[in-house]
Amino acid sequence: MDKVTNLILTGVGGQGILTASEIISEAAAQAGHDVKKSEIHGMSQRGGSVNSHIRFGEKIYSPLVIKGECDLLLAFEKLEALRMADFVKEDGNIIVNRQQINPSTVINGTAKYPENIEDKLTSKYKSVIFIDALNIAKESGNIRTANTAMLGAASKLLNIPADIWIDVIRMRVPERAIEANMKSFQMGLDIIK
Amino acid sequence: MKKLLSGNEAVARGAYESGVIVASAYPGTPSTEILETVAAEYPEIYAEWSPNEKVAFEVGVGASFAGARVLVTMKHVGVNVAADPLFTMSYTGVKGGFVLLCAGDPGMHSSQNEQDNRNYAKFAKIPMLEPSDSQEAKEFVKMGFSISEQYDTPIIVRITTRIAHSKSLVEMEDRVESEIPLEFVKEPRKFVMIPAHGRLRHVVVEDRLKKLKEFSEEIPIQKMEIKNPKIGIITSGISYQYCQEVLPEASVLKLGMTNPIPKDMIRDFAGKVEKLFVVEELDPFLEDQILQMGISVQGVGKLTGELSPDYLAEFFQNKVEDMKIIHPTPSEKMNLPARPPAMCAGCPHRSVFYTLKRKKLTVTGDIGCYTLGVLPPLETMDTCVCMGASVGSALGIEKATGRSDNVVAVIGDSTFVHSGITGLVDMVYNKSRGTVIILDNDTTAMTGRQEHPGTGVTLMGEETKRTDFIKLAKALGVENTEVVNPYDLEALDKAIDKAVNSDELSVIVTNQPCLLLRREKRTQIAEVDLASCIGCQLCLRLGCPAISVISSDNKKVKIDSMLCSGCMVCADVCKSKAIISISV
Numbered sequence: 001m002d003k004v005t006n007l008i009l010t011g012v013g014g015q016g017i018l019t020a021s022e023i024i025s026e027a028a029a030q031a032g033h034d035v036k037k038s039e040i041h042g043m044s045q046r047g048g049s050v051n052s053h054i055r056f057g058e059k060i061y062s063p064l065v066i067k068g069e070c071d072l073l074l075a076f077e078k079l080e081a082l083r084m085a086d087f088v089k090e091d092g093n094i095i096v097n098r099q100q101i102n103p104s105t106v107i108n109g110t111a112k113y114p115e116n117i118e119d120k121l122t123s124k125y126k127s128v129i130f131i132d133a134l135n136i137a138k139e140s141g142n143i144r145t146a147n148t149a150m151l152g153a154a155s156k157l158l159n160i161p162a163d164i165w166i167d168v169i170r171m172r173v174p175e176r177a178i179e180a181n182m183k184s185f186q187m188g189l190d191i192i193k
Numbered sequence: 194m195k196k197l198l199s200g201n202e203a204v205a206r207g208a209y210e211s212g213v214i215v216a217s218a219y220p221g222t223p224s225t226e227i228l229e230t231v232a233a234e235y236p237e238i239y240a241e242w243s244p245n246e247k248v249a250f251e252v253g254v255g256a257s258f259a260g261a262r263v264l265v266t267m268k269h270v271g272v273n274v275a276a277d278p279l280f281t282m283s284y285t286g287v288k289g290g291f292v293l294l295c296a297g298d299p300g301m302h303s304s305q306n307e308q309d310n311r312n313y314a315k316f317a318k319i320p321m322l323e324p325s326d327s328q329e330a331k332e333f334v335k336m337g338f339s340i341s342e343q344y345d346t347p348i349i350v351r352i353t354t355r356i357a358h359s360k361s362l363v364e365m366e367d368r369v370e371s372e373i374p375l376e377f378v379k380e381p382r383k384f385v386m387i388p389a390h391g392r393l394r395h396v397v398v399e400d401r402l403k404k405l406k407e408f409s410e411e412i413p414i415q416k417m418e419i420k421n422p423k424i425g426i427i428t429s430g431i432s433y434q435y436c437q438e439v440l441p442e443a444s445v446l447k448l449g450m451t452n453p454i455p456k457d458m459i460r461d462f463a464g465k466v467e468k469l470f471v472v473e474e475l476d477p478f479l480e481d482q483i484l485q486m487g488i489s490v491q492g493v494g495k496l497t498g499e500l501s502p503d504y505l506a507e508f509f510q511n512k513v514e515d516m517k518i519i520h521p522t523p524s525e526k527m528n529l530p531a532r533p534p535a536m537c538a539g540c541p542h543r544s545v546f547y548t549l550k551r552k553k554l555t556v557t558g559d560i561g562c563y564t565l566g567v568l569p570p571l572e573t574m575d576t577c578v579c580m581g582a583s584v585g586s587a588l589g590i591e592k593a594t595g596r597s598d599n600v601v602a603v604i605g606d607s608t609f610v611h612s613g614i615t616g617l618v619d620m621v622y623n624k625s626r627g628t629v630i631i632l633d634n635d636t637t638a639m640t641g642r643q644e645h646p647g648t649g650v651t652l653m654g655e656e657t658k659r660t661d662f663i664k665l666a667k668a669l670g671v672e673n674t675e676v677v678n679p680y681d682l683e684a685l686d687k688a689i690d691k692a693v694n695s696d697e698l699s700v701i702v703t704n705q706p707c708l709l710l711r712r713e714k715r716t717q718i719a720e721v722d723l724a725s726c727i728g729c730q731l732c733l734r735l736g737c738p739a740i741s742v743i744s745s746d747n748k749k750v751k752i753d754s755m756l757c758s759g760c761m762v763c764a765d766v767c768k769s770k771a772i773i774s775i776s777v
């Protein structure tokens with residue numbers, strides 16, 4: 001428990017990133033870690049980039065992850081994965097949801113969505129895992145559980161017991177969506193070998 | 194028991210445990226969730242959204258004079274609005290403890306400026322505490338109430354975005370009720386600031402400041418830790434956490450109370466270390482005061498923008514020897530497309546800006562989601578200064594240029610209540626022929642959908658009387674008033690034409706609720722009939738995030754069925770009738 005774990009969740013406003021980061025930090029706290037989490041609300045939520053930093057371990061000072069120190073980047077969108085990649089440490093992990101959401105600058109033609117993002121990431125980082133979280137969510141029966149699929153994948157790489165994940169997700173999602181969330185979580189988890 | 198709380202939730206908890214009875218605020222990022230938490234979790238506290246920060250503060254003044262412990266919260270710029278009562282309450286002092294919680298936004302994540310509000314404490318001659326995590330946020334609020342009552346002064350507890358919106362573990366304690374009786378006792382020499390009384394109270398203020406200076410030396414939240422004496426850092430707030438992370442072995446003087454500063458302690462610390470630094474965000478607030486003491490110190494911080502551990506790692510890299518330090522990783526320049534925030538798909542503001550753009554009008558703007566109207570492709574906001582400024586500035590442009598047919602003020606409903614009303618009074622009084630459009634989406638949208646006097650619901654969820662903007666405008670003397678559905682482009686077009694060309698002052702109220710209040714209830718969505726779409730991309734001028742070009746080889750457009758709200762404004766814009774309605 002001595003080691004500090006640094007995580008960043010990134011994506012686009014509306015993808016459920018803040019809920020996912022709530023669940024991770026709550027689970028880390030229940031597992032007995034000191035935890036800090038930092039994110040931005042307000043204007044940046046209106047379809048802009050969203051980042052949430054989570055750090056847990058024996059004793060945490062800064063709520064912000066330092067560049068080059070991130071153990072796990074959980075990217076809900078490909079372009080945002082690339083944008084935040086330089087936070088990841090050499091032997092860190094990146095989990096990327098294969099979703100492309102065009103920013104307004106691309107929609108209105110003032111910028112181009114970068115090509116070959118997957119190659120760019122895999123050529124530089126040793127451990128990059130791609131998942132189709134939206135497909136998993138569809139399969140689970142609730143399209144809004146893509147973020148839970150991402151959590152499932154992340155859970156495999158984090159030092160938090162499985163039963164705590166289940167408890168916290170049950171507590172955080174609406175009653176009627178529990179079953180679909182559990183399915184998505186398990187399918188996300190099964191992707192990581 | 195420990196709980197994971199945001200700084201904002203911890204402040205609310207601190208108020209609860211302190212026996213606070215009244216809490217008031219106007220929503221503002223990053224402070225908004227404090228009062229939302231109070232209202233949701235602590236029914237012992239009366240909590241209200243006030244129309245603006247000045248009123249919120251004044252409600253607090255009255256409640257404190259009547260003996261209640263009071264929490265008043267606002268964002269940094271809100272204190273500008275509340276500065277008038279703040280400065281004089283410094284003279285009157287309090288009866289029940291009074292904590293002004295102000296939340297700064299270094300880096301301007303969601304603000305129009307990044308002023309350093311620590312200057313207010315010095316300016317108003319009142320004490321200030323700066324917590325560095327959620328646990329301290331709770332503790333310092335509680336301590337704030339004792340200091341406020343002990344020294345008969347309002348007190349500022351200042352947090353910033355990285356405290357307000359960071360979560361960390363907080364030890365829960367029970368509520369302790371205040372023992373001060375709840376009644377207003379007449380005491381005119383303290384509470385009535387006529388010049389004769391004010392002169393006496395100013396002496397009290399200066400005397401209080403002297404006592405607070407001594408107190409600042411003794412209070413246990415000033416923490417000196419001598420580790421490696423080669424480097425000494427004086428710091429406060431979130432900057433302290435960054436220093437601990439980057440230079441864990443440096444000696445630190447962490448100031449929990451930053452006004453007034455503990456000069457003796459600082460001198461003592463300076464004498465114990467070889468090289469002295471001050472690490473602070475925004476203004477050299479501590480640095481200047483320490484330099485004035487004749488102590489040699491190097492300031493570390495950024496005058497502009499948010500401080501970060503990365504910045505500190507870079508700064509200290511070649512300045513330390515034999516000491517553990519985090520090494521910075523250089524940022525890669527990747528030149529990626531920016532992802533700025535945008536109005537939601539189906540946002541009722543969009544069509545207003547689309548119409549104003551087509552008419553090539555000058556648009557004085559205001560603070561809210563609709564400020565995003567400045568971004569491409571709408572690019573239809575020409576000024577934005579502060580809450581309510583759209584109205585006064587439109588009048589100013591009219592008086593300077595002598596024309597009212599080419600300028601329009603746009604202001605949201607909550608912003609209009611906040612400080613647009615007095616501007617409208619001015620327009621009536623000084624015979625404006627201008628146009629004010631109130632974008633009434635029935636909520637305070639940008640800060641996360643809070644109630645306000647125009648919604649008819651209180652913060653505590655009770656139904657109440659609703660401010661009727663049309664009746665209000667008429668009562669002020671506005672003859673031309675009109676309510677328009679912003680999704681009806683033709684009606685909107687006509688109403689704006691009529692208003693700007695009229696010789697009378699006009700008020701238009703657009704009346705569709707915030708998309709986020711009704712997205713779940715959509716009955717139709719828009720779809721592109723590709724056989725009819727000619728690829729003219731006129732619809733893209735709306736800047737709706739749901740509409741995009743099919744590909745770089747195919748100029749025709751598609752509509753994202755998940756994002757579309759079914760407002761059908763794009764169907765009205767399409768000249769080929771290629772956008773059709775599909776029931777869902």
